[in-house]
Every structure is written in C-alpha cells, then in structure tokens.
Amino acid sequence: MEPVLIDRSSWPQDGRIGRITAGEYAGSYLLLAAEINDSWAFYISEDPRAGKVDELEADDFWATEEDAPRLVAEMAVVWADESQDAALEKEIFDIRGEWHKRRRRGSMIRSLFRRPEQSD
Template structure:
C-alpha cells in the first residue's frame, strides 16, 4: 500500500481501494471513484472478513473535486497496490461487478438505438 496522486485524468474507471488510517473511519476501507460533474464517490466499509457481516459500519458520500484530496489526506489513506486492488474490492465491497453490468447494459442499449453507419 502507498500514497497516490488523486487526479481524475489518470484515476482508474473502477476507482481505487485503500485502508483509512486516521479519523472517524480509521480501520475501514475506502473505495474512491471519480463520478460525473466533478464529484468523487467515497464508499467506506469495515472489513467484513474480521467481524459479523450484519453489524458492519459502512458509509458513502460524495465530495467535490476541490475537497476530495483534503478529505483523503485527513483520512490518511494507505492505498492498496494495483496487484491487490481487485481482490480487496471484491472481498470488502463487491460493487464493481454491478458497475460492469450497468456499463454493459448501457452499451447494449446504445447499440440498439444506433443508426446504421454511426460509430459506437
């Protein structure tokens, strides 16, 4: 795990996951994803592997482009290595699979309404 520059242009489409080490959510995991209209989504969850799943503390909220780096800095997020990101997300949140389904449905719908000769 390590520090990461929060930059919309280079941020992974599926977000990044890290462990929060300071503040109100210390010990929980953060999945940070760039959203539309210059906002960022913060998905926060305790680790379901260490406790009772029905008693997990979780939260989510959105922040502006300006506020996001400061919030992440205050949380002292320790980002997962790229090689660990996918497995951690699946174990902690498992919401990317739903995002992928929605994207596929969206592209299928667009292709249904595409005019002949119109690019995808």
C-alpha cells in the same frame, strides 16, 4: 510511500481501494471512484472478514473535485497495491460487478440506437 494523485484523468474507471488510517473511519477501507459532474464517490466499510457481517459499520458520500484530495489526505489513506485491488474490492465491497453490468447494459442500449454508418 509516495502520495497518490487524486486526478480524474488518470484515475482507474473502477476506482481504487485503500485503508483509512486516521479520523473517524480509521481502520476501515475506502473505495474511491470518480463520478459524474466533477464529483467523487467515497464508499467506506469495515472489513467483513474481521467481524459479523450484519454489524459492519459502513458509509458512503460524495465530494467535489476540490474537496476529494483534502478528504483523502485527512483520512491518511494507504492505497492497496494494484495487484491486490480487485481481490480486496470483492471481499470488502463487492460492488464493481454491478457497475460492470450497468456499463454493459448502457453500451448495449446505446448500440441499439446508433445510426447505421452510411456506406459509399
């Protein structure tokens, strides 16, 4: 499997899902998303389908643009196939729906305060 380039310009807006295979989070899933100010959000969760949901180990943290590729490499992340990404995110994290709502609200607010185009 070819390594995935951790690059903000080509990274999906909703992040990517992968399985962590090394380190303290081995066996958990990672949702990696590009954030503002040159940072990356690491959302980590055990698989809720494999145990009791109220006993899941989970974590999240932010890393700099420079540290993110190294951390992903250290975790030995195996990325999900893009065709499975959305379903896995919904089953494991279920946070993209909230992101979409916030984006819609933000764009609605911006459109309210946009200046009308001047006509000729």
